[in-house]
Amino acid sequence: MTTRIFGSGIKRREDPRLITGEALYTDDIKLPGVLHMAVVRSPYAHANIVSIDSAAAEAMEGVVAVYTSDDIGDGLAGLPTAWLIPDSDLKTPEHPALAKGKVRYVGDGVAIVLADDRYRAQDAADAVVVEYEELPAVIDPEEAAQEGAPLIHDDVEGNIAFRWAPFDKEASDKVFADADVVVSERILQQRLLPTAMEPRSAMAQYNAATAELTLWCTSQNPHIHRFIISAVTGLNENKVRVIAPEVGGGFGSKIPCYPDEALVSWAAIKLGVPVKWTETRSENYLITIHGRDHVQHVDMAASSDGKILGVRATVYAGMGGYLSTAAPGIPTILHGLLYVGPYTIDSVYCESIGVMTNGTPTDAYRGAGRPEATFLLERMVDNVAREIGMDPAEVRRKNLIPAFEDGYEVAAGLSYDSGDYPAAFEKALGMAGYGDFRRQQKSAMAEGRHLGIGVTAYTEMCGLGPSQVAGAVGFQGGLWESATVRVTPTGKVQALIGASPHGQGSETTLAQIIADELGFPVDDIEVIHGDTTETPMGWGTYGSRTTPVTGAALAVASQKLKEKARVLAAHLMEANVDDIEYADGSFSVKGSPDQAQSIQDVALMAHLAWNMPEGMDPGFEESQFYDPPNFVYPFGTHIAIVEVDAETGEIELQRYIAVDDCGPQINPEIVAGQIHGGVVQGVAQALCEGAVYDENGQLLTGTMMDYCMPKADMFPNFELGETVTPSPHHPIGVKGVGETGTIASTPTVYNAVLDALAPLGVKQLDMPLTSAKVWSAIQDANGGGS
């Protein structure tokens, strides 16, 4: 018997350094002689650059240089778009690191200033005089796709960057034509600002003698950053080292390679001194990618007794001024393929239109495409329920896919790995006391109080993913991971991974996997990540993939190493391998328990190599590449109970129940933490967050005075439950849990609020559901309580 640390909620080993402020972030790294870069940014959303006069700035104290795109010339290639979705007539307009002749969103870089001090750099940036000829701007993606809209890129006709519609339209149309019931809604997925706690930062150092560039930057995927920086600077990839030190959250916003990282690299090469740039929070809101931004026209077809027959949507997805690194894949592959959800829906259709606008570029934001799919599905299920007069929970129950253990093909083309949706669903309904609630709701209404309940059943696709699929859908990379498990002569473990966690607690979780598979105490295991020179290749931390994919690589590497140890132990104890027994980090010979070798002893002997079995190499280290055979599909049911104050329109979230199934939980505390954070982020989309532009493309929510981040006192204690359905194709059965909370919670709370408002006659509202909007809607519906 072996004691397992799998399943134990040990404390996050990351926390002491994070909580005490000892963690080392990019901006904390100080190099002698560093120059500070400030970027002159466009105050206009759309304008021609008439002239740039940097003379005054260049003359200022401490200023070393001011550069524009003319100075860079072909010193930097344009930033690539790395998700080239097929069969969509994709256009990838040039994205220069500094604007060439034209700016396309507020914050687009126009010039850079390099100075010996950050304050002086900013002073000089303010002194650069740029003359603009303002052009009409367009922010709404549906408007931008209409004829006559301002043209943003000459080579992107009609502002349409792609049109992706892989499903059979005729078949879908027929389902809708024949259906008893069709419900329709125009849904806005508002723009969201990812707001990682640490803003972005980059510092580059170039050694002319070795021709090597080191770039420290806030990255979720340093190996992808290295690949792109190599491509844009022209340096060989083996001469570029990218280091992501501590990274303070990303939520997707630190996946892309931005102009700023390219610019510090170029300037460091040009000037031969290190160059650093750290964005301010205001800059972060203007230039770091935004999430969502869909206008969705959605229909759902159903029979009059509540069987869902089909779903279809036309989605205008705002791409912003340029196509960010992974942008085209988000509203397409990660969105339209999810339209079946956990239901037996036989017909899906999605036309996703990627539209250039004069907003900040959009890209993956926690959930990335899947929250937008889950929302529309769950919203429409509630609409069907209302239309046919059936309880929304009953409609869901009727349509859930029955339990399956190994593979279930859905109409959208995916093959779900495993699931027991009804079990999670019934468990959540039980925890919420659903039936009782409906009675309470009625009696509260008699007292003039407006309670509502929202139920979301979801499944999502994560643990990205099989590389062959990545290739087939145009992702310009693989989606495998690699890892090395290295044991030192004194029996301590270093696990080197290509992925790059940034706050998730993966150092703890992954150490738990190794501890179980290899038999070392968890505290003797270090997980090392973030440096392209130290770590093996990997594609990064996003898409809820680090535990499923890197975790699998580590599990297999550890298993291989343990097998080596078993053979060596047998040799050292002069026993037959088949007679070796293993328990709790120690090998012994069957029948003679006094003869034992600890795994540490074996590791030492492997290093010394004094007495190896025939054909066995010395050393105690294994590497493993792991390419998942399929995605993993976590699932669950979330329920929210809200009360709306009809006098003010305020919403109180009274209860939040989340039953999630991510397979066996390695560390339940960390799983709970991921769900808590995800739920908060998703609820915030429903209730308070939303980036707003004016008609000229100025971001009105440019600071947290206006952009409403969620706050702890908005939330009740979450009631978490779980079911455990292992993934059949994963070495240790685990699924991802990084995005589930965000994916499930937005429609849950939205539907709860609309449930509360239904008796007042309010049927639809755009997110976020601010009190002002709710109150006005109540007034308009004429059912107001005030």
Added chain:
Amino acid sequence: MWPNKFDYVRAGSVDEALSSITDDGKFLAGGHSLLPVMKLRLDAPEQLVDIGRIPELQGISANGGLTIGAAATHDAIASSADVQAMCSALASACGQVGDQGVRNFGTLGGNIAHADPASDPPTVLVACGATVNIQGADGARSVGAEDFFVDLFETALDDGELITSVSLPNCSDCQCAYVKFPHPASRYAIVGVAVCLKMDGGTCAQADVAVGGATVKAVKCAGAEAALAGTTLDDAALNAAAEAVKSDIADWLAGDIAYPESYRQQMAGVFLKRAVAAAQG
């Protein structure tokens, strides 16, 4: 994040502060309004005269009425037994400013000099008839709170003048309250209502009402006061006052993208009722 260059002087006395300040200079108290705008480069004073540690500006004294030093922090005011006894609405308002960190640094003088329309303390000062005591190079003067607040971020202060203290009458025989509807993003007031009721048995002999947050400055609401005075504060009176307060503030409305003027105006009525209930509770 990166303010423009400025000189810094720490003053040891009011006289030193008044003689040090230059034309392009500003007084610095807690810095919790001034430094954020400087970091955003929305303001760029060339000199800061730090008045935060001047002994004459500290302290809260109770002598018939209240005198609160300009550099008293929100936290000091909220936790002062004298303020709680003589003007509980002010203690409540200061206790609802920002978070604990803000309350430990932000001062009453800085708050009212900055005159942010969504601030909390000014609404109480206007309702309760406070007086702002000011010192300039040419001597001292006092201005009633209602006249002190002129418009959005605009007060009766002249350049180079320093607020030394704020005086308030003793309201310990009133029922007073400050009720705030916090903005979900900033936690400043969407609307804040201060009421101070003098009760004579079950009848309201006199009502003082002011509204902030919904308005460009804290506004004294004569219509609402008249609707409450002489009544038993029954539902009819409250409804009438809630209607009246909307007219009282109609010329001064303020709003933002998420919470427009019209909504805030309506909410002033709702929160007036809640403030009366809180005062009576």
